[in-house]
Amino acid sequence: MRTQIVAGNWKMNNDLAQTQALISDLKKQIQTSNAEVMIAPTFTNLYSAFEALRNTNIEVIAQNMHFAKNGAYTGEISACMLKSVGVETVILGHSERRAYFNETDELLAQKVEAALENNMRIIFCFGEELADRKSDNHFNIVESQIKNALFHLSSDAWSSIVLAYEPVWAIGTGETASPEQAQEMHAFIRKTIDAKYGSDVANSTSILYGGSVKPVNAKEIFSNPDVDGGLIGGAALNAEDFFAIINAFGEK
Numbered sequence: 673m674r675t676q677i678v679a680g681n682w683k684m685n686n687d688l689a690q691t692q693a694l695i696s697d698l699k700k701q702i703q704t705s706n707a708e709v710m711i712a713p714t715f716t717n718l719y720s721a722f723e724a725l726r727n728t729n730i731e732v733i734a735q736n737m738h739f740a741k742n743g744a745y746t747g748e749i750s751a752c753m754l755k756s757v758g759v760e761t762v763i764l765g766h767s768e769r770r771a772y773f774n775e776t777d778e779l780l781a782q783k784v785e786a787a788l789e790n791n792m793r794i795i796f797c798f799g800e801e802l803a804d805r806k807s808d809n810h811f812n813i814v815e816s817q818i819k820n821a822l823f824h825l826s827s828d829a830w831s832s833i834v835l836a837y838e839p840v841w842a843i844g845t846g847e848t849a850s851p852e853q854a855q856e857m858h859a860f861i862r863k864t865i866d867a868k869y870g871s872d873v874a875n876s877t878s879i880l881y882g883g884s885v886k887p888v889n890a891k892e893i894f895s896n897p898d899v900d901g902g903l904i905g906g907a908a909l910n911a912e913d914f915f916a917i918i919n920a921f922g923e924k
């Protein structure tokens with residue numbers, strides 16, 4: 673069975689005190705879940721979050737990293753720096769990184785390489801914009817994003833890759849892909865991986881959905897056969913909502 677994951681992307685929210693308060697709320701509600709649970713606080717709070725969640729089933733992950741090991745890259749953070757504070761998983765390719773920081777598929781391929789060299793797991797995000805969907809180009813866009821950044825990898829490397837399909841038009845907008853749209857795209861993604869790497873890799877790769885997942889819609893989205901979890905933005909900033917989403921897996 674594929675790993676099911678619910679990951680909270682806190683983005684540029686929560687200072688140290690707010691991070692500690694939210695983690696304390698999360699710890700009050702921690703329970704066993706069918707899904708792996710992760711949170712991605714901002715860089716400055718990774719270590720304190722890691723310490724606070726040591727010996728729990730909530731993993732602390734990073735929102736981004738640079739591809740270089742070290743050097744003259746002012747303001748950047750490397751894979752080995754993340755690992756040194758306990759981080760083993762990194763989100764790469766989030767649409768906000770692509771849109772506001774000009775991250776291209778080619779750059780992301782370098783980041784993917786660096787993360788793998790450091791034995792990190794990657795949650796790799798991609799997804800079409802509204803104009804792409806309206807012009808019926810969404811499958812082509814998604815296929816090229818995956819191919820350009822990931823299809824140079826060996827089959828073995830795919831055991832460290834989790835995919836996150838996040839239609840840009842659904843992120844932070846309150847708009848959600850319908851369960852049918854999510855399933856249709858996730859099945860397409862799996863078929864694309866199957867065509868390149870075969871069914872073992874395709875069937876063991878977790879594909880998360882992201883885009884305005886909330887307690888009210890999580891169960892319906894997660895019940896699709898090719899949806900293996902969610903990358904959650906806004907709703908991950910509230911412990912009760914985040915756990916309601918995680919609990920939507922209870923019945924899968």
Ligand code: PEP
Nearest residue numbers: 843844882883884905906
């Ligand atoms: C995200 O940022 O990855 C995301 C899915 O955000 P939201 O849940 O707020 O749409």
